[in-house]
Amino acid sequence: MQFPFPVVVCDVGGTNCRIAAQAAPGGPLLALGSLKTADFSGLAPAIRAVSGPAFEPRSVIACGAGPVEDGRRLKLTNAPWIMDGPQIARDLGLGAGLLLNDFEAQALSLPALRPEWLHGIGSPSGALGGAKVILGPGTGLGIGGLIEAVGKLVPLSSEACHIGFAPEGPEEETIWHHLEKAHGRITTESVLSGAGLERLHRARLAASGGAPAPLSAAEITSAALADLRSDAAGTIALYWRLIGRFAGDMAITFKATGGVTLAGGILPRVVSLLDADVFREAFEAKAPVRRLAESIPTQLIIHNDSVLGGMAAIAETPERYAIDYRLRAWA
Template sequence: MAGFGLIADVGGTNIRLALVELKTGEIGRLKKYLCADYPSIADVISLYLKEQQETVTQACVAIACPTDKDWIAMTNHSWAFSKKEVQEQLGFEGFHVINDYTGIAMSIPTLTDEQKIQVGGGEAKTGAPIAVYGPGTGLGVAHLIHHDSEYVCIPGEGGHVEFAANDEKEAHVLAFLQKRLGHVSAERLLSGPGLVNIYKGLMDMHGKTAEDFQPSDVTTRGLDGSCPVCVEAMEVFCRALGSFGGNLALNMSTFGGVYIAGGIITRFMDFFNNSEFRKRFEDKGRFVDFVAKVPVYIITEEQPGLQGAAAYLRQSNGYRI
């Protein structure tokens, strides 16, 4: 009997833990804990397994920090640990620690139609490369390929490539930020803080003094129309997000789809659907017909990292996902 595996999704504030039935992929017994309440990740995992009265030998943790070395040090929390030591302490035969965006990418083959919304393009081609990106605190980017019946995530730091302006407004925002930052990456516009940067750049273009807004202030005032510049900022954000996604599609011919994660877009789906996102996604000159075939999906599943950790663990144990 395959039994259960432990899966976890660790952010700067919370850790979510669950069990996955390795044979079927069914996820259950989800619990959320505050990271600050526990000295270490091993402590909270031990508590969870004790509460569930389960002994597991396989585990996969998706965590928001680099995972390529044995020593794991979280970027936005004090937890730091050796993968080898935690594995020995908890008695796991298999202990996989993956980057949170690898987790999101690995969730994609398991998403149902109810966990995503398509935005234009044709049908996704089975086995073709996939891209995923997500504006959140930063801009995460990864690719997923299918090789020898397995899915392989190709992580990277695509959010830090140079931002390319495509119209006068974007050019002004870019110049505005270059004076203050020097190098301006795509993340400086395509993220929560990036939305504020766009607002500030547009206020400068209009000769006005920007208020000390948070991302939620921009979206709230943009959606209710109380601040015309916030409306503009959201429009620029959606257009630039489309241009960046179209670039990802060209990079690896992602006919398996381009997926958007991160949660920002789901807060203003109606605005997004009426924006020029898809027009910009396809606006690739001689390759407009090529990119027009590529489907875009908004991930609506609230726990894609946890779902991806389950997929990664199951595939590591010889199951197809």
């Protein structure tokens, strides 16, 4: 499989669509634009809007927040876009293309991460090798894994964002009584996504007898950063602890001795409110396999466009990745 250059790489979420281009293998990755998904009817119009008449992409590798259907079609979970690979190729006159689930792409991008893009979270100094996990909250909650087999990188997809999520301890049990359900359930995504942060904040206020505040996730994070003693800051502290617990659950699920990486649009904004000791305690409290959890390092991606660089690496060396291009690539 070959991806002719110039190649355009796109990270499409329920809220934002980030687009970059690489003119030739080994060349610099140039940011073309960050757009609002709701402002466009689909991927081809968004690419046209930022590429201009003088730039004609020959390949597109795109990831989206939703499952890939039939290998070449992706419907966003939290936005009305349907990304149809062959149709995108026809619309843009492409030679080749590939669609990936957003956290499948995040997992495949792990080997391309640069040290300056990462913030270590009070963890062991180095990974032991083995499976890796990446997860992160945004419009939804994404989870993916990565293993190496027969010299190729193999992504592992997951829908663990939809498993049930229960309270631990009296404080959480009180809050849980006030949590709004999503689709009739309390799940990891309903608590740990952007909308989940809003639910968690309202539930904390209700549990303490206060009036629930209709704040957005962005407003909660801004309020927390502005006043470290505010109710919003207390919610962010709890949110980080719950993220740590769930990250530890995923670490032992995948036996991720290669490390757990956090991503997403929310966490980098509130990294200054992260208590690494509290996070690691929640991460490691996995009796009877605590020693396994203690050995697994944790880190946070603080560079917004790291996944774009990872997809550009796929275009440069597609043979390195265990992707069934016969079923999934399109032209």
